[in-house]
Amino acid sequence: MQRTKLDPLDLVGTHVDGKYQIDAMIDQTNHSIVYRATHLIWKRHVAIKVFRPASPVEAEERDAMIARFVREGALLTELSETCSAICQARDIGSLTTPAGAWMPYLVLEWLDGESLDVLLAQERESGAPARTLQEVLRLLDPIADALGCAHGRGVVHCDVKPGNIILLRTGARQSKLFDFGIAKVVGDGPSRSAILDHGFTPGFAAPEQFDSSYGETGPWTDVFALALLVVEMVSGQEALQGREVVTLGQASCDRHRRPTPRALGIHVGDEVERVLSRALAVDPGRRFADVRPFWNELTSAASLPAKGTTTPFVLLSARPGPVALLVAQPARSPRARGRGHGRAGRKWLPVALVSAMSLAIALIPTHHRAAPRRAAGQQAARASVLAGSLAVDGPTVPERLP
Numbered sequence: 398m399q400r401t402k403l404d405p406l407d408l409v410g411t412h413v414d415g416k417y418q419i420d421a422m423i424d425q426t427n428h429s430i431v432y433r434a435t436h437l438i439w440k441r442h443v444a445i446k447v448f449r450p451a452s453p454v455e456a457e458e459r460d461a462m463i464a465r466f467v468r469e470g471a472l473l474t475e476l477s478e479t480c481s482a483i484c485q486a487r488d489i490g491s492l493t494t495p496a497g498a499w500m501p502y503l504v505l506e507w508l509d510g511e512s513l514d515v516l517l518a519q520e521r522e523s524g525a526p527a528r529t530l531q532e533v534l535r536l537l538d539p540i541a542d543a544l545g546c547a548h549g550r551g552v553v554h555c556d557v558k559p560g561n562i563i564l565l566r567t568g569a570r571q572s573k574l575f576d577f578g579i580a581k582v583v584g585d586g587p588s589r590s591a592i593l594d595h596g597f598t599p600g601f602a603a604p605e606q607f608d609s610s611y612g613e614t615g616p617w618t619d620v621f622a623l624a625l626l627v628v629e630m631v632s633g634q635e636a637l638q639g640r641e642v643v644t645l646g647q648a649s650c651d652r653h654r655r656p657t658p659r660a661l662g663i664h665v666g667d668e669v670e671r672v673l674s675r676a677l678a679v680d681p682g683r684r685f686a687d688v689r690p691f692w693n694e695l696t697s698a699a700s701l702p703a704k705g706t707t708t709p710f711v712l713l714s715a716r717p718g719p720v721a722l723l724v725a726q727p728a729r730s731p732r733a734r735g736r737g738h739g740r741a742g743r744k745w746l747p748v749a750l751v752s753a754m755s756l757a758i759a760l761i762p763t764h765h766r767a768a769p770r771r772a773a774g775q776q777a778a779r780a781s782v783l784a785g786s787l788a789v790d791g792p793t794v795p796e797r798l799p
Protein backbone atom coordinates (compact mmCIF):
# COMPACT_ATOMS: atom_id res chain seq x y z
CA MET A 398 0.00 0.00 0.00
CA GLN A 399 1.21 3.46 -0.73
CA ARG A 400 2.09 5.08 2.57
CA THR A 401 2.30 8.79 2.91
CA LYS A 402 5.22 10.08 4.91
CA LEU A 403 3.70 13.32 6.07
CA ASP A 404 3.23 13.50 9.80
CA PRO A 405 1.21 16.54 10.82
CA LEU A 406 1.50 15.73 14.53
CA ASP A 407 5.28 15.12 14.44
CA LEU A 408 4.90 11.91 16.38
CA VAL A 409 7.06 9.60 14.28
CA GLY A 410 10.11 8.61 16.33
CA THR A 411 8.50 9.51 19.64
CA HIS A 412 7.35 7.19 22.42
CA VAL A 413 3.77 7.10 23.61
CA ASP A 414 3.05 6.43 27.26
CA GLY A 415 6.45 4.74 27.62
CA LYS A 416 5.03 1.71 25.87
CA TYR A 417 4.94 2.32 22.15
CA GLN A 418 7.36 3.71 19.64
CA ILE A 419 5.74 5.46 16.70
CA ASP A 420 7.36 4.12 13.53
CA ALA A 421 5.44 5.60 10.61
CA MET A 422 2.36 7.51 9.69
CA ILE A 423 -0.04 5.34 7.74
CA ASP A 424 -2.99 7.49 6.90
CA GLN A 425 -4.84 10.58 7.97
CA THR A 426 -8.19 12.25 7.70
CA ASN A 427 -9.33 15.47 9.30
CA HIS A 428 -10.40 13.73 12.45
CA SER A 429 -7.77 11.04 12.94
CA ILE A 430 -4.28 9.91 12.07
CA VAL A 431 -3.25 6.27 12.02
CA TYR A 432 0.34 5.34 12.84
CA ARG A 433 2.20 2.07 12.82
CA ALA A 434 3.97 1.65 16.15
CA THR A 435 5.97 -0.99 17.99
CA HIS A 436 5.17 -2.21 21.46
CA LEU A 437 8.50 -1.57 23.21
CA ILE A 438 8.43 -4.73 25.32
CA TRP A 439 6.75 -7.25 23.10
CA LYS A 440 8.33 -5.90 19.91
CA ARG A 441 5.06 -6.34 18.08
CA HIS A 442 3.49 -3.94 15.68
CA VAL A 443 0.31 -2.16 16.65
CA ALA A 444 -1.72 0.57 14.99
CA ILE A 445 -2.24 3.75 16.96
CA LYS A 446 -5.16 5.87 15.92
CA VAL A 447 -4.85 9.40 17.25
CA PHE A 448 -8.01 11.46 17.28
CA ARG A 449 -7.85 15.12 16.48
CA PRO A 450 -10.67 16.85 18.32
CA ALA A 451 -12.43 19.47 16.23
CA SER A 452 -11.20 22.17 18.59
CA PRO A 453 -8.64 22.24 21.43
CA VAL A 454 -9.94 20.32 24.43
CA GLU A 455 -9.77 22.20 27.70
CA ALA A 456 -8.29 20.33 30.65
CA GLU A 457 -11.61 20.14 32.49
CA GLU A 458 -13.31 18.58 29.46
CA ARG A 459 -10.80 15.82 29.02
CA ASP A 460 -12.09 13.43 31.66
CA ALA A 461 -15.53 13.38 30.12
CA MET A 462 -14.13 12.80 26.66
CA ILE A 463 -11.83 10.05 27.85
CA ALA A 464 -14.67 8.39 29.78
CA ARG A 465 -16.77 8.28 26.65
CA PHE A 466 -13.82 7.13 24.63
CA VAL A 467 -13.12 4.33 27.11
CA ARG A 468 -16.72 3.16 26.87
CA GLU A 469 -16.51 3.01 23.09
CA GLY A 470 -13.14 1.29 23.22
CA ALA A 471 -14.46 -1.30 25.67
CA LEU A 472 -17.35 -2.00 23.38
CA LEU A 473 -15.03 -2.46 20.44
CA THR A 474 -12.82 -4.79 22.50
CA GLU A 475 -15.82 -6.85 23.48
CA LEU A 476 -17.04 -7.01 19.91
CA SER A 477 -13.69 -8.07 18.53
CA GLU A 478 -13.49 -10.82 21.14
CA THR A 479 -16.67 -12.30 19.78
CA CYS A 480 -15.76 -12.01 16.13
CA SER A 481 -12.32 -12.51 14.64
CA ALA A 482 -13.18 -10.37 11.62
CA ILE A 483 -13.43 -7.22 13.73
CA CYS A 484 -10.19 -5.34 14.33
CA GLN A 485 -9.20 -5.64 17.99
CA ALA A 486 -8.87 -2.67 20.27
CA ARG A 487 -5.91 -3.23 22.62
CA ASP A 488 -5.38 -0.09 24.64
CA ILE A 489 -6.51 3.45 25.04
CA GLY A 490 -4.96 6.65 26.34
CA SER A 491 -4.09 10.25 25.62
CA LEU A 492 -0.93 11.97 24.48
CA THR A 493 0.42 15.46 24.09
CA THR A 494 1.96 16.24 20.73
CA PRO A 495 5.31 18.07 20.44
CA ALA A 496 3.23 21.16 19.62
CA GLY A 497 1.42 20.81 22.93
CA ALA A 498 -1.96 19.54 21.71
CA TRP A 499 -3.77 16.98 23.85
CA MET A 500 -5.29 14.09 21.92
CA PRO A 501 -6.83 10.75 22.82
CA TYR A 502 -5.66 7.62 21.04
CA LEU A 503 -6.64 4.05 20.56
CA VAL A 504 -4.23 1.15 20.14
CA LEU A 505 -5.43 -1.44 17.65
CA GLU A 506 -4.11 -4.75 16.45
CA TRP A 507 -1.87 -4.17 13.45
CA LEU A 508 -3.60 -5.42 10.34
CA ASP A 509 -0.91 -6.39 7.92
CA GLY A 510 -2.54 -6.33 4.54
CA GLU A 511 -4.20 -4.25 1.89
CA SER A 512 -7.36 -2.28 2.25
CA LEU A 513 -9.97 -3.51 -0.18
CA ASP A 514 -10.17 -0.22 -2.07
CA VAL A 515 -6.43 -0.32 -2.79
CA LEU A 516 -6.60 -3.98 -3.76
CA LEU A 517 -9.44 -3.34 -6.18
CA ALA A 518 -7.55 -0.47 -7.76
CA GLN A 519 -4.48 -2.66 -8.21
CA GLU A 520 -6.56 -5.38 -9.80
CA ARG A 521 -7.98 -2.93 -12.27
CA GLU A 522 -4.55 -1.71 -13.23
CA SER A 523 -3.26 -5.21 -13.73
CA GLY A 524 -6.34 -6.33 -15.69
CA ALA A 525 -7.10 -9.08 -13.20
CA PRO A 526 -9.70 -11.65 -14.21
CA ALA A 527 -13.35 -11.40 -13.34
CA ARG A 528 -14.74 -12.12 -9.89
CA THR A 529 -17.90 -14.16 -9.76
CA LEU A 530 -20.71 -13.54 -7.31
CA GLN A 531 -19.53 -16.60 -5.40
CA GLU A 532 -16.02 -15.18 -5.13
CA VAL A 533 -17.36 -11.86 -3.92
CA LEU A 534 -19.51 -13.57 -1.31
CA ARG A 535 -16.55 -15.62 -0.12
CA LEU A 536 -14.40 -12.53 0.18
CA LEU A 537 -17.04 -10.57 2.04
CA ASP A 538 -18.28 -13.43 4.21
CA PRO A 539 -16.10 -12.43 7.22
CA ILE A 540 -17.36 -8.87 6.88
CA ALA A 541 -20.96 -10.05 6.94
CA ASP A 542 -20.07 -12.11 9.99
CA ALA A 543 -18.48 -9.08 11.66
CA LEU A 544 -21.55 -6.96 10.99
CA GLY A 545 -23.81 -9.77 12.17
CA CYS A 546 -21.88 -9.88 15.48
CA ALA A 547 -22.12 -6.12 15.83
CA HIS A 548 -25.81 -6.04 15.05
CA GLY A 549 -26.41 -8.85 17.48
CA ARG A 550 -25.07 -6.53 20.17
CA GLY A 551 -26.94 -3.47 19.05
CA VAL A 552 -23.97 -1.83 17.38
CA VAL A 553 -24.06 -0.37 13.90
CA HIS A 554 -21.07 0.54 11.77
CA CYS A 555 -22.65 3.01 9.34
CA ASP A 556 -19.54 3.42 7.20
CA VAL A 557 -19.17 0.03 5.52
CA LYS A 558 -17.01 0.48 2.41
CA PRO A 559 -13.89 -1.01 0.79
CA GLY A 560 -11.68 1.54 2.56
CA ASN A 561 -12.71 0.15 5.93
CA ILE A 562 -11.93 -3.44 5.04
CA ILE A 563 -8.43 -4.91 5.08
CA LEU A 564 -7.43 -8.20 3.51
CA LEU A 565 -4.73 -9.72 5.65
CA ARG A 566 -1.52 -10.64 3.91
CA THR A 567 -1.09 -13.82 5.88
CA GLY A 568 -2.93 -17.11 5.73
CA ALA A 569 -6.09 -17.30 3.72
CA ARG A 570 -6.24 -13.53 3.12
CA GLN A 571 -9.05 -13.18 5.62
CA SER A 572 -10.77 -9.84 5.50
CA LYS A 573 -11.28 -7.68 8.57
CA LEU A 574 -13.57 -4.80 9.28
CA PHE A 575 -12.37 -1.75 11.17
CA ASP A 576 -13.22 1.91 11.82
CA PHE A 577 -16.24 1.44 14.04
CA GLY A 578 -16.81 5.12 14.35
CA ILE A 579 -15.02 6.16 17.52
CA ALA A 580 -13.58 9.05 15.56
CA LYS A 581 -17.02 10.44 15.20
CA VAL A 582 -17.55 10.18 18.93
CA VAL A 583 -14.42 12.16 19.64
CA GLY A 584 -14.76 14.58 16.79
CA ASP A 585 -17.96 16.12 17.98
CA GLY A 586 -16.38 17.77 20.97
CA PRO A 587 -17.16 17.29 24.61
CA SER A 588 -20.17 19.49 24.87
CA ARG A 589 -22.40 17.52 22.56
CA SER A 590 -23.74 14.05 22.74
CA ALA A 591 -21.89 11.42 20.80
CA ILE A 592 -24.97 10.47 18.93
CA LEU A 593 -25.27 13.88 17.37
CA ASP A 594 -22.28 13.52 15.18
CA HIS A 595 -21.19 10.78 12.88
CA GLY A 596 -19.71 10.22 9.48
CA PHE A 597 -20.58 8.34 6.39
CA THR A 598 -19.32 7.92 2.88
CA PRO A 599 -21.77 9.11 0.20
CA GLY A 600 -20.84 6.42 -2.31
CA PHE A 601 -22.01 3.76 0.14
CA ALA A 602 -24.71 5.61 1.99
CA ALA A 603 -28.34 4.67 2.47
CA PRO A 604 -31.19 7.17 1.96
CA GLU A 605 -31.63 7.69 5.71
CA GLN A 606 -28.01 8.84 5.95
CA PHE A 607 -28.67 11.54 3.40
CA ASP A 608 -32.04 12.58 4.69
CA SER A 609 -33.56 11.74 8.06
CA SER A 610 -37.08 11.87 6.69
CA TYR A 611 -36.46 8.38 5.34
CA GLY A 612 -36.15 7.10 8.88
CA GLU A 613 -33.60 6.25 11.48
CA THR A 614 -30.33 4.61 10.76
CA GLY A 615 -29.63 1.19 12.18
CA PRO A 616 -28.38 -2.25 11.16
CA TRP A 617 -30.46 -1.94 8.00
CA THR A 618 -28.14 0.91 7.02
CA ASP A 619 -25.22 -1.52 7.06
CA VAL A 620 -27.32 -3.98 5.05
CA PHE A 621 -27.67 -1.33 2.36
CA ALA A 622 -23.94 -0.60 2.23
CA LEU A 623 -22.96 -4.25 2.16
CA ALA A 624 -25.41 -4.86 -0.67
CA LEU A 625 -23.92 -1.93 -2.58
CA LEU A 626 -20.48 -3.40 -2.10
CA VAL A 627 -21.61 -6.75 -3.49
CA VAL A 628 -23.19 -5.07 -6.51
CA GLU A 629 -20.11 -3.00 -7.17
CA MET A 630 -17.79 -5.95 -6.94
CA VAL A 631 -19.76 -8.17 -9.28
CA SER A 632 -20.43 -5.38 -11.74
CA GLY A 633 -17.13 -3.54 -11.72
CA GLN A 634 -19.11 -0.32 -11.61
CA GLU A 635 -19.98 2.07 -8.87
CA ALA A 636 -23.43 1.02 -7.78
CA LEU A 637 -24.34 4.57 -6.80
CA GLN A 638 -23.43 6.66 -9.77
CA GLY A 639 -22.18 10.15 -9.22
CA ARG A 640 -19.26 12.24 -8.18
CA GLU A 641 -20.80 14.74 -5.85
CA VAL A 642 -22.72 14.29 -2.66
CA VAL A 643 -25.94 15.59 -4.17
CA THR A 644 -25.80 13.20 -7.11
CA LEU A 645 -24.94 10.24 -4.93
CA GLY A 646 -27.78 11.18 -2.60
CA GLN A 647 -30.18 11.24 -5.51
CA ALA A 648 -28.96 7.85 -6.69
CA SER A 649 -29.34 6.39 -3.21
CA CYS A 650 -32.90 7.70 -2.87
CA ASP A 651 -34.20 7.20 -6.42
CA ARG A 652 -37.26 4.96 -6.15
CA HIS A 653 -37.35 4.42 -9.90
CA ARG A 654 -33.85 3.07 -10.25
CA ARG A 655 -32.43 0.90 -7.55
CA PRO A 656 -28.72 0.03 -7.86
CA THR A 657 -29.24 -3.71 -8.29
CA PRO A 658 -27.11 -5.94 -10.52
CA ARG A 659 -29.70 -5.99 -13.29
CA ALA A 660 -30.03 -2.20 -13.22
CA LEU A 661 -26.30 -2.14 -13.95
CA GLY A 662 -26.71 -4.64 -16.76
CA ILE A 663 -25.41 -7.62 -14.82
CA HIS A 664 -27.17 -10.90 -15.30
CA VAL A 665 -27.95 -12.62 -12.03
CA GLY A 666 -30.62 -15.11 -11.03
CA ASP A 667 -34.08 -13.95 -10.01
CA GLU A 668 -33.50 -14.78 -6.37
CA VAL A 669 -30.20 -12.90 -6.19
CA GLU A 670 -31.81 -9.88 -7.80
CA ARG A 671 -34.76 -10.08 -5.41
CA VAL A 672 -32.59 -10.34 -2.30
CA LEU A 673 -30.38 -7.45 -3.36
CA SER A 674 -33.41 -5.35 -4.32
CA ARG A 675 -34.78 -5.82 -0.85
CA ALA A 676 -31.43 -4.99 0.75
CA LEU A 677 -31.30 -1.85 -1.37
CA ALA A 678 -34.85 -0.68 -0.76
CA VAL A 679 -35.26 3.06 -0.31
CA ASP A 680 -37.41 2.62 2.79
CA PRO A 681 -35.39 1.24 5.69
CA GLY A 682 -38.44 -0.70 6.85
CA ARG A 683 -38.55 -2.72 3.64
CA ARG A 684 -34.97 -3.90 4.01
CA PHE A 685 -33.66 -6.83 5.98
CA ALA A 686 -33.61 -5.86 9.64
CA ASP A 687 -29.93 -6.67 9.94
CA VAL A 688 -27.09 -8.31 8.06
CA ARG A 689 -27.58 -11.92 9.15
CA PRO A 690 -30.89 -12.66 7.36
CA PHE A 691 -29.69 -10.68 4.36
CA TRP A 692 -26.50 -12.66 4.06
CA ASN A 693 -28.21 -16.00 4.63
CA GLU A 694 -30.71 -15.31 1.87
CA LEU A 695 -28.08 -13.97 -0.48
CA THR A 696 -25.74 -16.91 -0.06
CA SER A 697 -28.53 -19.41 -0.60
CA ALA A 698 -29.82 -17.46 -3.59
CA ALA A 699 -26.31 -17.43 -5.06
CA SER A 700 -26.12 -21.20 -4.86
CA LEU A 701 -29.13 -21.46 -7.17
CA PRO A 702 -28.26 -21.74 -10.83
CA ALA A 703 -28.41 -18.37 -12.54
CA LYS A 704 -29.03 -17.90 -16.22
CA GLY A 705 -25.92 -16.40 -17.77
CA THR A 706 -22.85 -15.13 -15.98
CA THR A 707 -21.68 -11.96 -14.40
CA THR A 708 -19.65 -9.56 -16.45
CA PRO A 709 -15.89 -9.41 -15.99
CA PHE A 710 -14.75 -7.76 -12.83
CA VAL A 711 -13.44 -4.38 -13.78
CA LEU A 712 -13.00 -2.40 -10.67
CA LEU A 713 -14.23 0.18 -8.28
CA SER A 714 -12.78 3.59 -8.50
CA ALA A 715 -12.14 5.68 -5.45
CA ARG A 716 -15.09 7.50 -4.05
CA PRO A 717 -15.58 10.73 -2.19
CA GLY A 718 -14.30 10.30 1.35
CA PRO A 719 -16.21 10.31 4.59
CA VAL A 720 -18.71 13.00 5.19
CA ALA A 721 -18.97 14.67 8.53
CA LEU A 722 -22.54 15.18 9.50
CA LEU A 723 -23.73 17.75 11.84
CA VAL A 724 -27.13 16.84 13.07
CA ALA A 725 -29.33 19.24 14.83
CA GLN A 726 -31.06 17.15 17.48
CA PRO A 727 -33.14 14.99 15.20
CA ALA A 728 -36.72 15.49 16.06
CA ARG A 729 -37.87 12.24 14.57
CA SER A 730 -40.15 12.81 11.71
CA PRO A 731 -43.66 11.37 11.65
CA ARG A 732 -42.53 9.23 8.73
CA ALA A 733 -39.74 7.78 10.79
CA ARG A 734 -41.99 6.95 13.69
CA GLY A 735 -43.71 3.64 13.57
CA ARG A 736 -41.69 2.32 10.70
CA GLY A 737 -41.30 -1.43 10.31
CA HIS A 738 -39.16 -3.93 12.19
CA GLY A 739 -40.22 -2.41 15.48
CA ARG A 740 -37.48 0.08 15.01
CA ALA A 741 -39.27 3.12 16.26
CA GLY A 742 -37.88 4.18 19.55
CA ARG A 743 -35.22 1.52 19.51
CA LYS A 744 -31.88 2.79 20.74
CA TRP A 745 -28.68 1.63 19.18
CA LEU A 746 -25.38 2.05 20.91
CA PRO A 747 -23.50 5.19 19.96
CA VAL A 748 -20.69 3.53 18.05
CA ALA A 749 -21.38 5.11 14.73
CA LEU A 750 -24.95 5.47 15.80
CA VAL A 751 -26.77 7.51 13.28
CA SER A 752 -29.97 9.23 14.15
CA ALA A 753 -30.87 11.41 11.19
CA MET A 754 -29.79 14.29 9.11
CA SER A 755 -31.88 17.05 7.69
CA LEU A 756 -29.92 20.27 7.96
CA ALA A 757 -26.59 19.98 6.28
CA ILE A 758 -23.74 17.85 5.10
CA ALA A 759 -20.20 19.03 4.66
CA LEU A 760 -17.64 16.89 2.98
CA ILE A 761 -14.36 16.32 4.71
CA PRO A 762 -11.87 17.04 1.96
CA THR A 763 -9.57 14.57 3.40
CA HIS A 764 -8.57 11.14 2.48
CA HIS A 765 -4.93 11.37 1.92
CA ARG A 766 -4.66 8.84 -0.79
CA ALA A 767 -7.95 9.63 -2.43
CA ALA A 768 -7.80 8.80 -6.10
CA PRO A 769 -9.12 11.20 -8.72
CA ARG A 770 -12.81 11.48 -8.72
CA ARG A 771 -14.98 11.03 -11.68
CA ALA A 772 -15.70 13.98 -13.86
CA ALA A 773 -18.31 16.28 -12.49
CA GLY A 774 -21.19 17.28 -14.65
CA GLN A 775 -24.06 15.31 -13.27
CA GLN A 776 -23.76 17.17 -10.06
CA ALA A 777 -26.37 19.83 -9.45
CA ALA A 778 -28.59 19.13 -12.42
CA ARG A 779 -31.08 16.93 -10.63
CA ALA A 780 -30.85 18.36 -7.18
CA SER A 781 -34.57 18.38 -6.62
CA VAL A 782 -34.74 15.23 -4.52
CA LEU A 783 -32.44 16.56 -1.90
CA ALA A 784 -32.52 20.21 -2.71
CA GLY A 785 -31.65 22.35 0.22
CA SER A 786 -30.39 19.54 2.36
CA LEU A 787 -27.05 18.78 0.82
CA ALA A 788 -23.97 20.91 0.59
CA VAL A 789 -21.80 20.13 -2.39
CA ASP A 790 -18.21 19.12 -1.88
CA GLY A 791 -15.69 21.80 -2.62
CA PRO A 792 -12.92 23.80 -1.15
CA THR A 793 -15.22 26.50 0.12
CA VAL A 794 -17.41 24.12 2.09
CA PRO A 795 -16.49 24.16 5.76
CA GLU A 796 -15.54 20.85 7.26
CA ARG A 797 -18.35 20.98 9.76
CA LEU A 798 -21.24 23.30 9.80
CA PRO A 799 -21.83 25.13 13.03
Ligand SMILES: Nc1ncnc2c1ncn2[C@@H]1O[C@H](COP(=O)(O)OP(=O)(O)O)[C@@H](O)[C@H]1O
Pocket residue numbers: 423424425426428429430431444446484505506507508509512560561575576580719
Ligand atom coordinates in the same frame (compact mmCIF):
# COMPACT_ATOMS: atom_id res chain seq x y z
N1 LIG B 1 -5.52 -1.62 12.69
C1 LIG B 1 -4.96 -1.16 11.58
N2 LIG B 1 -3.88 -1.77 11.04
C2 LIG B 1 -3.30 -1.29 9.90
N3 LIG B 1 -3.75 -0.20 9.22
C3 LIG B 1 -4.83 0.43 9.73
C4 LIG B 1 -5.49 0.01 10.91
N4 LIG B 1 -6.51 0.84 11.16
C5 LIG B 1 -6.49 1.75 10.17
N5 LIG B 1 -5.50 1.52 9.31
C6 LIG B 1 -5.17 2.31 8.11
O1 LIG B 1 -5.52 3.65 8.35
C7 LIG B 1 -6.54 4.06 7.44
C8 LIG B 1 -7.54 4.95 8.16
O2 LIG B 1 -8.10 4.23 9.23
P1 LIG B 1 -9.61 4.41 9.66
O3 LIG B 1 -9.78 3.70 10.97
O4 LIG B 1 -10.51 3.98 8.56
O5 LIG B 1 -9.67 5.98 9.88
P2 LIG B 1 -10.82 7.02 9.58
O6 LIG B 1 -11.74 6.95 10.77
O7 LIG B 1 -10.08 8.30 9.51
O8 LIG B 1 -11.48 6.62 8.31
C9 LIG B 1 -7.14 2.78 6.90
O9 LIG B 1 -7.63 2.95 5.61
C10 LIG B 1 -5.98 1.83 6.93
O10 LIG B 1 -5.18 1.99 5.79
Ligand SMILES: [Mg+2]
Pocket residue numbers: 560561576
Ligand atom coordinates in the same frame (compact mmCIF):
# COMPACT_ATOMS: atom_id res chain seq x y z
MG1 LIG C 1 -12.13 4.73 7.61
